[in-house]
Amino acid sequence: MSESEAKLVCRSVWKIFGPHAESFMAARDTAHPITEETLQEAGLIGAVRDVNLEVREGESFVIMGLSGSGKSTLVRCMSRLIEPTSGEILFNGENLLEASAERMVQIRRHHMGMVFQHFALLPHMTVLENVAFPLEVQGLNRRSREERAAKMVDLVGLAGREGFYPRELSGGQQQRVGIARSLAVEPELWFLDEPFSALDPLIRREMQDEFLRLQSVLQKTIVFITHDFDEAIRLADRIAIMKDGAVVQIGSPEDLVLNPATDYVAEFTRSVAKAKVMRAASLMRPLNDQLPADALGPEVSLKATIAEIAPLLEQGISTLRVVDDAGQPQGLLLRDDVVAVMMRG
């Protein structure tokens, strides 16, 4: 994919916290690269280090890393809520670091949506008013904003609770209101920074399902932050793993689990069952004209995971036909191959 097709591109993005970070950054050259030692000597913190990535139109891009790895700083740099020390950030091809403050406000207000772990709903406003609030800021008339807000409240499963106040809602419901509010402006780029981390595990799982349902309907371009690898695997099209401010690997859940680039990544992927991330496309064999049509079981998608496919093979079916989105046969999946992956765990 060319960069022009990407919704958001980060090129050599750095964020260094501390005094005179800019001049420190400007003084580096190939003979004097920035290292942990030189940063420490200068009393600086390299929160984001030379990050290069692109977020494609319509994908769920998850940034995963442990506490302190730089996720929040990076995502705030993407919308310039934090000013990067150096680098380039392109949104629809426009270099945000050259945009005026007014232009940035306009971009954030009209094209970006944000959900944070602890975002504040306005306590004296109802659910509907909270969701409509960003539209009021945009200057939309009352009727249009209430109509749009009601649609969003419905979308996140809170229809009937439009008149409730935040204190009358559970944590999960409040988070749904926050999600509806961030979606009300119909953002082109949707940032979610640990949106479910404060919720207890059952509700969290429910919200992840809700997120997947919403995304299947809305097809937004998403940057989602989490410190939880299982959450990343469930929600991501692609994952960027961060460590000490740098991105160590970017890939689909399947790429990361099957081909971890470093021991650090392998550490996260070790406990993930391969069958959950491995897709039919990776395991299928070439189409075989000799195979009689009645030897084939049901069709499965290229994107189906082995764990999803396995139950289809329980009734004595030995071969499945793998098809693309248009229903065209692309390969064959053999029972023995599926079983082997399941056995490997």
Ligand SMILES: Nc1ncnc2c1ncn2[C@@H]1O[C@H](COP(=O)(O)OP(=O)(O)OP(=O)(O)O)[C@@H](O)[C@H]1O
């Ligand atoms: N305003 C700041 N001034 C100085 N250092 C900061 C500032 N904000 C963040 N840092 C440091 O930058 C590093 C990255 O922090 P950041 O919050 O981006 O990490 P994170 O991966 O989002 O962590 P968490 O999951 O705990 O939120 C940390 O070492 C943090 O202490």
